[in-house]
Amino acid sequence: MRNINEDTITQAVIAAMVDCNNPRLLTIMTSLVQHLHSFAREVALTEAEWEQAIGFLTAVGHITDDKRQEFILLSDTLGLSTLVTAQNNAKPPACTESTVFGPFFVEGAPELSLGADIANGACGEPCYVSGQVRGLDGQPVAGALIDVWQSDEDGHYDVQLPTACGEHEHRARARLCTDGEGRFHFRSILAVPYPIPHDGPVGRMLEALGRHPWRPAHLHFMIVAPGYERLITHVFRDGCTYLDSDAVFGVRSTLVADWVRHEAGPAPDGKRSPVPFYTLQYDFVLNTAAAQEDRA
Amino acid sequence: MRNINEDTITQAVIAAMVDCNNPRLLTIMTSLVQHLHSFAREVALTEAEWEQAIGFLTAVGHITDDKRQEFILLSDTLGLSTLVTAQNNAKPPACTESTVFGPFFVEGAPELSLGADIANGACGEPCYVSGQVRGLDGQPVAGALIDVWQSDEDGHYDVQLPTACGEHEHRARARLCTDGEGRFHFRSILAVPYPIPHDGPVGRMLEALGRHPWRPAHLHFMIVAPGYERLITHVFRDGCTYLDSDAVFGVRSTLVADWVRHEAGPAPDGKRSPVPFYTLQYDFVLNTAAAQEDRA
Known part of the structure; x- marks a missing residue:
């Protein structure tokens, strides 16, 4: 050799x-x-280009910490995440489609009761979200664990705001559990479009490529229940500018939903909202776990 | 989209x-x-494998600092460095061949006079190195800057020993300048085989792949002179166990040289060595810079 x-x-x-x-x-x-x-x-x-690549990857590594995952951003923006998600999540058409995980999930979100205000101080217009988790047979999935996370009206997730939040204070992020009929509801804030973090090497890459860093407004969900395949997905807000140019290539038509605007007045929680608010109703259909095992 | x-x-x-x-x-x-x-x-x-890859790259990024370049190690061990080096350094056969740069070069090595002991306390058997830098036409290259760096007898470069060395204390590393006849000579220590740093993610990768981390004994050189192509290369020690299984695929037959062992006695510096010592004589032939510009 x-x-x-x-x-x-x-x-x-x-x-x-x-x-x-x-x-x-x-x-x-x-x-x-x-x-x-x-x-x-x-x-x-060339050797100079190789050196640049080493420098780029080093910068990606150095900006990555437990709050920021630049390697996932890199994978997302190069379409690798969508490719891996797509090729591992072939499901019966009746199932809710998967999309990319993204870099902002964190373990240990607060476990809140149905109906809670998960915003926990995150700024944004009020939004009431409700729906049902079902299996392919139409049966409700009781006791499903739902992780939900989203940005605030400035486009920031709680983990991006170390100075505004206490170290362990989660905002616009929670874990909920469906009721006996597979239903869930919570209060949060309106999802808005936001740029992925673009003050680091991935942002510089996008700029050099003539690409914008924006994602259409969406709400992240991860749903886990015994006997069912884990579902990682978003619900996207219809009418959003970036639905056709998502920086991470994650939009699926079946995941686009109406966020309905309401004037100030009676809200879904039975109280009177003094400001205009939104409602989102979206149901999820889980694949059975056997399909996942067959695929593995 | x-x-x-x-x-x-x-x-x-x-x-x-x-x-x-x-x-x-x-x-x-x-x-x-x-x-x-x-x-x-x-x-x-699969998604689980993708997660492992993200975790691996994150670990590579986090162990990398100004003293340790795990991304270069990764590139070296996957053969990418040798590929890039090879495809960018086609030269006339009379030129000294290039090989991989490696992760242990540092800027700012001490500028020492010809004849100096560059070991500066690094442990190892004494070794006297000499040679000449020439152009393709056989003319000596006066004033060529030679960076030389190597490990100590334990296989460690100075930058791997932060506690043994002061922050700015270089060992077995120097910059020299050829004399009017293109000649150089210095004292250092015997080059020995060593494993690349394998206590990190690249080491774990090699182990999982059933590969050893060893490199054959070698001395690194980088030679720069106006009008000539920069030469980055090693000189390898003949007879070394790992010449045919270099962990980074860098060995070239033309770069293998004899390190000659001598008993205690008169040494090349005119003094008497009280212990056995080695000598290495190796000449370098630089390509002309025009060739590099043509290639770029």
């Missing part, structure tokens, strides 16, 4: 993995090395 | 770059996206 050149290096790297005893890892790394090398050959990558 | 699926995502990402005004960047990113997506499709990458 001396005198390896640009033609023989790929086979040399693959040959070096001969003792790998993890067949799946071997498959993945063999393909990765082949495609990575093909890319470098195809564009005749 | 709604309802993108695993078949249409690649074209959607490429279409989003329509306003990019940097043709070279557009070429690179188009190819990168195509190959990255082809990889994910070919292996049918």
Whole structure:
């Protein structure tokens, strides 16, 4: 293994993995090395460009912490997240479609009761959200755990606001549990379009590519229930400017819903809202878990 | 751009770059996206594997600092560095060949006089290195700047030993300048084989792949002179165990040289060495700079 050149290096790297005893890892790394090398050959990558790439990845790594995940942003903006989501979530058409996870989920959101105001001080116009979680057979899924998270009216998730929030103070983020009829309802704030964090290397990449960083208004959901496939998805707000140019390629027509505006007056919680408010009604249909096991 | 699926995502990402005004960047990113997506499709990458990849890259980013460059290690161990080096350094056969840069170069090495002991306290058997820098026409290159760096006998570069060295204390690392006849000589320590840093994510990757982390004994050189192409290379020690299984695929036959062992006695610096010592004589032939400009 001396005198390896640009033609023989790929086979040399693959040959070096001969003792790998993890067949799946071997498959993945063999393909990765082949495609990575093909890319470098195809564009005749220069040493200066390689140095820039090392610098870029280093910057992505250094801006990433437990509150900011720039590698997920990178995957999202390069369409890899949508590709992986799509190829792993083929479902019967009656099921709610999946979309990208995004970088803003955090473990340990507060577990709130149905009807709670999950905004917890996050700024925005009031919005009342309700719906039902069902299985493919139409049966309600009682006790489903729903994680919901969204940005405030300035486009910021709580984790992006370390100075405005206490370390453990969650805003516009909660975990709820469906009732005996699979139903849920909560109060939050209106979803608005926002740019993905673009003050870091991924933002500089988008700018250099002539791309905007905006996402259409949406609400994130992750729903888990025994016997059902985990659902990670968004509900998008109809009429939003960026539905056809989502920076992370996540929009599905079936996930676009009406946010209905109401003037000040009686609200779904039985009280009188002194300001205009919105309502969103959206039902989710979970795939059965067996399908997931078949796929794995 | 709604309802993108695993078949249409690649074209959607490429279409989003329509306003990019940097043709070279557009070429690179188009190819990168195509190959990255082809990889994910070919292996049918799962969401759990994608999460592992995000976690791996995050770990690579977090262990990287101004003393440790895990992304370069990753590029080196996946053969990308050798590929980029090879495809950018086609030279006339009479020139000294290039090899990988590695992660241990640092700017600002001490500028020492010819004959200096660059070890500066680094442990190892004494070694006297000498040679000449010439152009393709055989003419000596006076005033060439030579950066040289190597590990100590334990396989550690100075930058890997923050507690043993002062922050700015360099060991077994220096910048020298050739004399009027293009000649150089210095004292250092014997080069030994060593494992690349394998206590981080790249080490875990190698272990999972059944690969060892060892590099054959070598001395790093970077030589810069006006009118000549910058040369980044190693000189490898003949007879070393890992010459045929270098963890970073960098060995070239023309870069393998004899380190000659001598018993205690008269040394090349005119003094008497009380212990056995080694000598290495190696000449470098630089390519002319025009060739580099043609290639760019």
